[in-house]
Amino acid sequence: MAINRLFRTCPMTGLKVHQPAEALIKANAVAAVVSLLVGGILGLLITLTRWQAIHLLPPDWYYLMLTGHGLDMLVFWIIFFEIAILYFAGSVLLGCRLATPRLAWVAFMLMVMGAVINNYAVFRGDSSVMFTSYAPMGAHPTFYLGLILFAVGALIACFVFFGTLVVGKEERTYNGSVPLVTFGAVTAAIIAVFTIASGAIILIPTFFWSIGLVDHIDSLMYRTIWWAFGHSSQQINVSAHVAVWYAIAAIIFGAKPMSEKVSRLAFLLYILFITIASAHHLLVDPGLTSNWKILNTSYALYLAVLASMVHGLTVPGSIEIAQRKKGFTKGLFEWLRKAPWSNPVFSGMFLSLLGFGFLGGISGVIMGVEQLNIIIHNTIYVPGHFHATVVLGTTLAFMAVTYFVIPAIFRRELAFPKIAQWQPYVFALGMTMVSVFMMGAGTLGVPRRHWDITFAGNPLGFEFPGTAHLMMALMGIGGLLAVVGGAMYLLVTVYSVFLGKRIETPGFKTVRVVEGMAPAPTRPAAAALQAHGGAHAWSAPGTFTLAMVFLTAFVLYYFINWKYLSEVWPLK
Amino acid sequence: MSAIQPPEQRIWWKQPIEPLEITWIVVAFIWCLFMFLMMPYWHVFGKQNLANEAYRSTPELFLSKAQAMVDKHKIREETDQKIPVVKPPAGSDVYLVARLWQWWPMLELEAGQTYRLHLMSLDWLHGFSLQPENINIQVHPGYEHILQVSPTRAGTYSIICNEYCGINHHTMVSKLYVVTSK
Numbered sequence: 001m002a003i004n005r006l007f008r009t010c011p012m013t014g015l016k017v018h019q020p021a022e023a024l025i026k027a028n029a030v031a032a033v034v035s036l037l038v039g040g041i042l043g044l045l046i047t048l049t050r051w052q053a054i055h056l057l058p059p060d061w062y063y064l065m066l067t068g069h070g071l072d073m074l075v076f077w078i079i080f081f082e083i084a085i086l087y088f089a090g091s092v093l094l095g096c097r098l099a100t101p102r103l104a105w106v107a108f109m110l111m112v113m114g115a116v117i118n119n120y121a122v123f124r125g126d127s128s129v130m131f132t133s134y135a136p137m138g139a140h141p142t143f144y145l146g147l148i149l150f151a152v153g154a155l156i157a158c159f160v161f162f163g164t165l166v167v168g169k170e171e172r173t174y175n176g177s178v179p180l181v182t183f184g185a186v187t188a189a190i191i192a193v194f195t196i197a198s199g200a201i202i203l204i205p206t207f208f209w210s211i212g213l214v215d216h217i218d219s220l221m222y223r224t225i226w227w228a229f230g231h232s233s234q235q236i237n238v239s240a241h242v243a244v245w246y247a248i249a250a251i252i253f254g255a256k257p258m259s260e261k262v263s264r265l266a267f268l269l270y271i272l273f274i275t276i277a278s279a280h281h282l283l284v285d286p287g288l289t290s291n292w293k294i295l296n297t298s299y300a301l302y303l304a305v306l307a308s309m310v311h312g313l314t315v316p317g318s319i320e321i322a323q324r325k326k327g328f329t330k331g332l333f334e335w336l337r338k339a340p341w342s343n344p345v346f347s348g349m350f351l352s353l354l355g356f357g358f359l360g361g362i363s364g365v366i367m368g369v370e371q372l373n374i375i376i377h378n379t380i381y382v383p384g385h386f387h388a389t390v391v392l393g394t395t396l397a398f399m400a401v402t403y404f405v406i407p408a409i410f411r412r413e414l415a416f417p418k419i420a421q422w423q424p425y426v427f428a429l430g431m432t433m434v435s436v437f438m439m440g441a442g443t444l445g446v447p448r449r450h451w452d453i454t455f456a457g458n459p460l461g462f463e464f465p466g467t468a469h470l471m472m473a474l475m476g477i478g479g480l481l482a483v484v485g486g487a488m489y490l491l492v493t494v495y496s497v498f499l500g501k502r503i504e505t506p507g508f509k510t511v512r513v514v515e516g517m518a519p520a521p522t523r524p525a526a527a528a529l530q531a532h533g534g535a536h537a538w539s540a541p542g543t544f545t546l547a548m549v550f551l552t553a554f555v556l557y558y559f560i561n562w563k564y565l566s567e568v569w570p571l572k
Numbered sequence: 573m574s575a576i577q578p579p580e581q582r583i584w585w586k587q588p589i590e591p592l593e594i595t596w597i598v599v600a601f602i603w604c605l606f607m608f609l610m611m612p613y614w615h616v617f618g619k620q621n622l623a624n625e626a627y628r629s630t631p632e633l634f635l636s637k638a639q640a641m642v643d644k645h646k647i648r649e650e651t652d653q654k655i656p657v658v659k660p661p662a663g664s665d666v667y668l669v670a671r672l673w674q675w676w677p678m679l680e681l682e683a684g685q686t687y688r689l690h691l692m693s694l695d696w697l698h699g700f701s702l703q704p705e706n707i708n709i710q711v712h713p714g715y716e717h718i719l720q721v722s723p724t725r726a727g728t729y730s731i732i733c734n735e736y737c738g739i740n741h742h743t744m745v746s747k748l749y750v751v752t753s754k
Contacts, residue, residue, distance in 0.1 A: 176579060257575050289624050455742070538591060
């Protein structure tokens with residue numbers, strides 16, 4: 001088969017887009033949005049159940065839908081979208097053809113089959129085992145089979161991405177090193193390979209156990225290896241959404257990384273240290289020593305936390321520098337005040353950065369402290385934390401970048417621009433409420449994954465304080481708001497993609513590069529060694545101030561939690 | 573050149589780093605180091621730590637030990653299910669069985685005393701969550717986990733299950749009594 005070398009040049013960005021890659025990006029993005037729709041409906045119903053005044057679903061449906069919500073959101077929505085990002089960061093940003101598009105379609109079909117089979121298992125009603133599916137509680141064999149098929153597909157897609165990097169290098173479609181955003185995508189893909197391998201190690205034996213070929217799965221072994229899959233997959237998300245932050249800063253502001261070296265080293269720290277982080281799920285488990293727990297949960301001296309703190313500075317820092325160059329130099333924050341807050345690509349990205357850092361990041365580190373975990377483990381604080389990281393952080397960043405992808409890749413005008421403009425704010429406000437009030441209720445001991453915290457009719461029941469019920473109700477209101485924000489996103493994207501006005505550029509042609517390579521880029525003139533604003537300039541004072549505010553919040557909240565811990569019963 | 577394009581300088585790793593970035597990296601790293609040291613510090617000077625004491629066991633063995641304790645120290649029964657309430661001597665080994673969907677037996681402890689609390693599940697994973705203290709421990713089948721607990725204040729506490737354990741998970745709740753020592 002002749003290699004397909006169809007390219008078009010994007011009139012908006014000047015990027016060279018390989019058409020088979022474009023088709024695959026579209027397919028994966030559409031599958032992601034469909035998963036988001038299903039997961040969102042389930043999310044609405046479980047929110048209305050935990051809001052005790054409404055208490056909508058009966059227990060069997062609540063546990064079923066909670067399982068489905070976790071899988072559709074955390075696995076299918078996010079990973080389909082991430083595959084689209086990998087193809088974009090590989091093929092489109094490097095201006096090269098996608099390696100083996102047919103294999104990429106096989107990967108896509110496997111992932112779709114896996115997602116459908118897994119959802120089938122959940123909706124059968126005999127696989128309400130939660131996202132974590134802890135053995136020895138068992139699900140229907142198709143539950144594990146669906147996940148395995150999906151993972152195989154995702155693994156193939158990662159290798160298509162790696163192959164694309166090789167193609168770009170071989171065919172010299174770019175000069176020097178890959179762009180930072182592609183580097184971030186490489187980080188995500190490497191962590192994905194580790195993640196999927198861990199998933200295979202635990203889910204394949206569990207599948208055999210579910211059909212009777214293996215007779216025992218140890219619960220501690222399961223939790224240890226499962227979290228190497230379950231938590232590492234969240235690190236794919238972090239790498240991917242940080243790459244999206246950098247991409248959006250570049251697209252909107254033409255921002256250049258403050259220092260390529262620092263940003264790339266920070267990504268490298270993710271690869272080296274974040275994979276051992278999954279141990280923080282096991283801090284109150286028997287059979288593991290404190291030495292092991294401390295070493296592994298501190299990500300070996302918190303080096304991965306350091307990496308996130310670096311990205312948290314360099315992304316807004318690069319925006320500040322770009323804005324100051326354009327003349328927004330008044331005071332500490334004119335660059336931020338005069339940023340395009342009505343452009344959802346920017347507002348979504350910046351709200352994602354704030355939510356991920358202030359809510360998700362700080363709470364995550366605190367939960368991961370060996371002793372502090374005693375007062376947090378399995379309370380609703382935990383979902384509070386990860387709704388800040390995965391939803392405010394990852395999902396909102398992906399929503400923001402969608403508003404760029406629709407005109408650039410789908411070549412449709414954004415429908416309902418006013419709704420799109422408000423969407424990030426509505427969604428971020430709702431999800432911030434969800435996450436903050438869940439954390440608050442968790443601090444009061446409210447358990448996660450629990451159908452009835454009033455223990456109605458139970459003679460031994462526990463009465464939670466009124467504040468806990470109030471927090472759960474406020475979480476419910478936040479949840480409704482977030483669902484409205486999610487629906488706005490779905491309305492804008494689905495309408496734009498299928499019914500939106502096509503973007504036609506006069507004189508636009510696709511170019512078939514029959515012979516040889518895609519045209520090579522010109523090489524930039526050599527520049528002198530210098531940092532961005534001159535070697536010693538203190539170029540982003542506003543960002544540095546924000547970083548100090550962040551650090552202060554972090555330190556205060558850290559010690560507040562030690563104070564809480566010091567008041568509970570002594571344990572040895 | 574921006575983040576979506578290759579670095580402007582081919583030898584980008586030799587470019588100097590801005591002082592602002594260096595400062596932040598140093599500050600953040602010191603904070604990370606501090607947080608790391610805080611955990612061993614609390615093991616030495618703090619009062620809330622897990623003992624790392626656990627043994628492999630079987631449901632039969634664990635249940636027989638719990639039954640022996642109940643036979644010796646039962647003081648009364650509660651609810652229609654006649655769940656025994658046990659008052660073991662201060663400092664002794666205390667057994668709490670987690671099973672679908674019950675904590676068994678109920679315990680009555682003295683404030684200011686220390687007990688060796690043994691936790692194990694007979695079937696699936698459960699979550700020991702003591703309220704309103706908010707102490708949360710994972711309970712595994714096959715692993716007998718021992719915690720030295722020292723109740724501080726008298727009162728009626730609740731133990732709820734906070735690890736999802738099937739359709740009646742939310743009904744798995746029990747009491748723990750702490751009385752003042754005589």
